[in-house]
Amino acid sequence: MKWSELAAQDCSMSRSIAVIGDRWTLMILRDLFLGVRRFEDFERRLGISRSVIAERLKLLVDEGVLRREAYQDHPVRHEYRLTDKGLALHPVVMAIVHWGDAHYAGEAGPPLIHRHKACGCDFTPVLTCSECGEAVGARDVEMRARAG
């Protein structure tokens, strides 16, 4: 299988990975959720070549994860903002960050702390069942193929 064939698989994981499963794309997503929106800021923060950033941003725009919007005229300058589809990646980013917090944070603790605005508490993300609301672990899940 080649990278270009990932999107055509009958598997949601590979279809997602075809879009976001790239180191720099994931880094760009992190920055987007931190509020970074401009080409130059991505470059400064990531320290990678402009062509990589341009290519990744273009893919994300093409996929509808980002919207490219003018934030001024004279000269026209654009910024990249998460669409709803992009915001829906929040659980993915939170899950990855939390795994890093749990397994790679030094003694000083996690570099970034998340506060839930609604309840005012610092929190960690918990994956729960949409039906009963209980926390769901790896061993609590049974999988089956859809009918047909």
Added chain:
Amino acid sequence: MKWSELAAQDCSMSRSIAVIGDRWTLMILRDLFLGVRRFEDFERRLGISRSVIAERLKLLVDEGVLRREAYQDHPVRHEYRLTDKGLALHPVVMAIVHWGDAHYAGEAGPPLIHRHKACGCDFTPVLTCSECGEAVGARDVEMRARAG
């Protein structure tokens, strides 16, 4: 920044991505959560070169995500199993799959259905606050750097 420097960043996201943020590594993780454990099965399912599989499995073992265990002697054959650290990636995989289900599933619906053993229902994963238990969306979170 180079790939090799990602692990050294003071950011949980980049440290995680240094380990799992690679297309084939993510695909291998998917298969691991589906119960695949043997070298040859990864090769058959992914259809990529043996060297890539060998290298990714080795990295995951070195990082403590997988355990390489003999499942028979005469001849000794090994299988790769998720450690607790590996199982802790379950929310990451679920979040990615769910995003794919939501945005790339065809009319037939998601290819794979998840059932929560405890309540017996088919479910989707919901990210909630560890403190109040409410669902948390992208806009419900405030971030700040840890003290110091």
Added chain:
DNA sequence: CACCATAGTCCAAATTCCGAACGGAGTGTG
């Protein structure tokens, strides 16, 4: 007009990947 900021584009060079071959340890077949 010289110079700066933003936002790309382009190509040679570096990296990664594929395919194929090879090795090794044991098993089964004639």
Added chain:
DNA sequence: CACACTCCGTTCGGAATTTGGACTATGGTG
């Protein structure tokens, strides 16, 4: 016993992909 076969890798050369760094473009500033 010779030979093929299985499972699990490793190695190697050439092909494909990715990357860094220079170049382009547009308009504002002094």
